[in-house]
Amino acid sequence: MTDLKNRVAVITGGESGIGLAISRTLSALGVKLVIGGILEEEGKRVAEELNAGSPTVFVKTDVRSESQVESLVKEAVSRFGKLDIMINNAGVYDGSASLMDTKEGLWNQIIDINLKGCYFGCRAALRQMIEQGTGGRIINTSSVGGLRGAADGASYTAAKFGVVGLTRQIACDYSELGVTVNAICPGAIETDVRKNSGAILGEHAVNMNRGVGSDPDAYKRTIPARRRGKPQEVADVAVFLASDAASYITGQAIAIDGGWTAT
Template sequence: MELSLKGRTAVITGGETGIGAAITRALAEAGAAVVVGGILEEVGTTFARGLAQAGLTVTFQKTDVRKEADVNALVDGALRQFGAIDVMVNNAGVFDGFADCLETTEALWDQIIDINLKGTFFGCRAALKHMVTRGSGRIINTSSVGGLRGAADGLSYTASKFGVVGLTRQLAVTHTQYGITVNAICPGVIQTDIRGNSAAILGSDGPDMQKGVGSDPDAYKRLVPAKRKGTPEEVASVALFLATDAGSYISGQAIAIDGGWTAT
């Protein structure tokens, strides 16, 4: 089956960098009109412009997923421009630098939960208002191996990503009957700049993002059977599959893209 999204519209949060940027490109190259919502305005504008110049239908709108009004405006704008939303990818997220419980401040906890979990909830709710009426849709939420294992990340990040998996499963149970699939992708060790981007977004609330880095940068090789980091494109290929008709009977799943990490 061809992985085509011709004639369809996708909205993605956090689609301007890293895994999100790879998903944006994959959806657009499959034929979708993609509306990217992100907080890094200069980066997002430049990224979307480059894809548009390459002949793809991609636009960018500054969006802070901590604010429901911003998320609603992103979805409403896509509806006005393209008439429908077929795919919603809730990808916006930040990292907590492996901060454990005693290192996690209230401010850091609130920021991580608000962006990673509440922002995903806002995106799902905004999309579902439209998708339920249409009787079709694809929702893809970005969780993490940190949403499947307790030893992968810091406290607030782990809590937020486990929350995304739970949210995804509950929505699948309650909304698949309306022709809407809801799934989570769970990347493992992927080649991105999540630390740098998270530091820029969290500002003074952010922890030391270099914790766990430097003394043994190859430690992941003891955890990951593939003995390498994954690429954003490898994650994007799974998101694309779930977004197309090929994934029409998959719902409520948390799919690890981790080089075998969770099999150990």
């Protein structure tokens, strides 16, 4: 069902958290992988780890730059001859900042990384997939915060709702070419997103220790599963969407949230 051996994938933000779990799972299935990310030390370490099993390279990439995202896709094609799977996963958290606590600098960074970076990745991947004429898989990382309010902050919610809308529109425009486009929407997952977001946002960072995922009592009250999810549980859904078994699934926003959106 998930025979992906010798497929070629690009993943942004594939060096940490959910992205790292996806990278490891794809590599274990024999996928040739190009990881683009801003955390250079972590990225190089992950590429070295995974390259022992399946060809993997890391390219330092800031998804706020269209030219860097385009170069990332070109690197994959140059090294491996094609692009089968694009996973736009790079993202940062806004510390659940309310609108009045969201200064313009924070807003711009969250939108640029979480939404515009996804737009750049989709465009670069579509261009290559259309040229190849063999279809492909695009998977965008949204969030429970892209499906409902009261999950995250103002800028993060706006960006992640935007990712879902962008995903659905691209699916409507390009699915007849054999390119499926779907969004995964993780809930409270055990990652270092708060620490990494603070480092990436720099002077624009706010208090990251807020929100459902930071308070055990809050997520036990809010999430029917009464626990946080594991990155692998998200990775398994992403990898399924990248496989031939998901060829008739497109334009969907799939929650991996322990039942949060069912409440």
